[in-house]
Amino acid sequence: xxxxxxxxxxxxxxxxxxxxxxxxxxxxxxxxxxxxxxxxxxxxxxxxxxxxxxxxxxxxxxxxxxxxxxxxxxxxxxxxxxxxxxxxxxxxxxxxxxxxxxxxxxxxxxxxxxxxxxxxxxxxxxxxxxxxxxxxxxxxxxxxxxxxxxxxxxxxxxxxxxxxxxxxxxxxxxxxxxxxxxxxxxxxxxxxxxxxxxxxxxxxxxxxxxxxxxxxxxxxxxxxxxxxx
Amino acid sequence: xxxxxxxxxxxxxxxxxxxxxxxxxxxxxxxxxxxxxxxxxxxxxxxxxxxxxxxxxxxxxxxxxxxxxxxxxxxxxxxxxxxxxxxxxxxxxxxxxxxxxxxxxxxxxxxxxxxxxxxxxxxxxxxxxxxxxxxxxxxxxxxxxxxxxxxxxxxxxxxxxxxxx
Numbered sequence: 220x221x222x223x224x225x226x227x228x229x230x231x232x233x234x235x236x237x238x239x240x241x242x243x244x245x246x247x248x249x250x251x252x253x254x255x256x257x258x259x260x261x262x263x264x265x266x267x268x269x270x271x272x273x274x275x276x277x278x279x280x281x282x283x284x285x286x287x288x289x290x291x292x293x294x295x296x297x298x299x300x301x302x303x304x305x306x307x308x309x310x311x312x313x314x315x316x317x318x319x320x321x322x323x324x325x326x327x328x329x330x331x332x333x334x335x336x337x338x339x340x341x342x343x344x345x346x347x348x349x350x351x352x353x354x355x356x357x358x359x360x361x362x363x364x365x366x367x368x369x370x371x372x373x374x375x376x377x378x379x380x381x382x383x384x385x386x387x388x389x390x391x392x393x394x395x396x397x398x399x400x401x402x403x404x405x406x407x408x409x410x411x412x413x414x415x416x417x418x419x420x421x422x423x424x425x426x427x428x429x430x431x432x433x434x435x436x437x438x439x440x441x442x443x444x445x446x447x448x
Numbered sequence: 449x450x451x452x453x454x455x456x457x458x459x460x461x462x463x464x465x466x467x468x469x470x471x472x473x474x475x476x477x478x479x480x481x482x483x484x485x486x487x488x489x490x491x492x493x494x495x496x497x498x499x500x501x502x503x504x505x506x507x508x509x510x511x512x513x514x515x516x517x518x519x520x521x522x523x524x525x526x527x528x529x530x531x532x533x534x535x536x537x538x539x540x541x542x543x544x545x546x547x548x549x550x551x552x553x554x555x556x557x558x559x560x561x562x563x564x565x566x567x568x569x570x571x572x573x574x575x576x577x578x579x580x581x582x583x584x585x586x587x588x589x590x591x592x593x594x595x596x597x598x599x600x601x602x603x604x605x606x607x608x609x610x611x612x613x
Contacts, residue, residue, distance in 0.1 A: 306568025355560065356475040356567045359525035361502060361509060367560070414562045
């Protein structure tokens with residue numbers, strides 16, 4: 220697991236540096252810019268689905284350029300995650316959507332369409348938690364571990380949050396982009412299960428009891444080129 | 449643009465870190481008891497050369513060599529997997545000829561409460577009204593009387609049971 224995090228970290232830093240070098244020059248000439256809809260998929264969730272038997276997830280992403288620098292962006296996803304923690308084992312299952320704006324801070328050279336952007340999203344999720352088992356914490360540990368089987372399911376849970384996004388998108392072949400974004404999530408509110416907690420929220424990710432979550436995605440997107448200015 | 453790169457780097461570094469899940473909250477409380485003098489019931493005292501064991505367990509929960517004039521207060525863990533726990537209260541523990549063992553059975557109901565990711569769940573206890581703490585009668589009980597002071601056990605800050613001898 221640690222190795223996975225390390226690789227993830229190294230890869231994401233490499234990607235940032237690569238993108239910065241690749242797009243370091245600017246020009247004042249005007250070229251026709253694509254204003255098309257861009258749609259794609261989060262490759263990170265897809266990969267994790269194949270590698271982690273406890274995880275199934277998919278996220279569809281899309282953005283639409285509305286001005287030279289501003290894009291309307293959205294993500295729609297579904298996750299089914301079995302989490303085996305030290306003190307409990309539970310399944311989080313649910314759907315989420317995120318909608319917001321991206322601001323491209325990168326001046327493209329000639330007719331390039333790369334992005335280095337910041338953005339904001341409003342995110343919301345509906346989900347269920349199933350508590351498979353849990354252990355009773357007894358600091359004395361005189362009687363040894365006490366793990367209880369449960370299976371109790373909490374339906375109809377909800378959460379909403381704000382996401383602060385920073386990312387890059389680079390056109391690798393004509394109309395096909397790869398992108399990476401990191402997200403800092405701030406939870407506005409959630410409906411908690413009785414006598415349990417939302418330790419994972421689809422789209423928001425791991426929750427440690429505070430209101431902060433983090434996320435990332437690696438996207439592969441296709442620009443539908445229906446309009447160029 | 450550089451600012452965004454810095455932000456991107458710092459968020460991705462944040463992602464690589466996992467917070468350690470250490471339990472730093474109050475969890476399953478022990479049942480706290482203290483000893484009092486049977487003739488002067490407001491006077492705290494302590495059995496001499498005293499030890500407590502859970503019935504069937506080899507490790508002592510608590511042990512004390514205090515004299516009769518000292519006070520003695522201790523917490524004993526209740527079983528979180530059953531509605532009763534039995535303890536051996538032993539006086540003159542290290543003196544084989546004088547050893548006197550009294551058996552106490554604590555009867556209660558349990559309430560499991562979610563605490564946090566780092567702690568999991570805890571159990572709170574409510575001692576039964578009729579036989580909350582029952583002394584098994586034998587030929588030479590050294591414990592004379594037991595009073596339940598607080599039947600609801602949710603913390604270790606108050607004394608739950610008073611034992612007189």
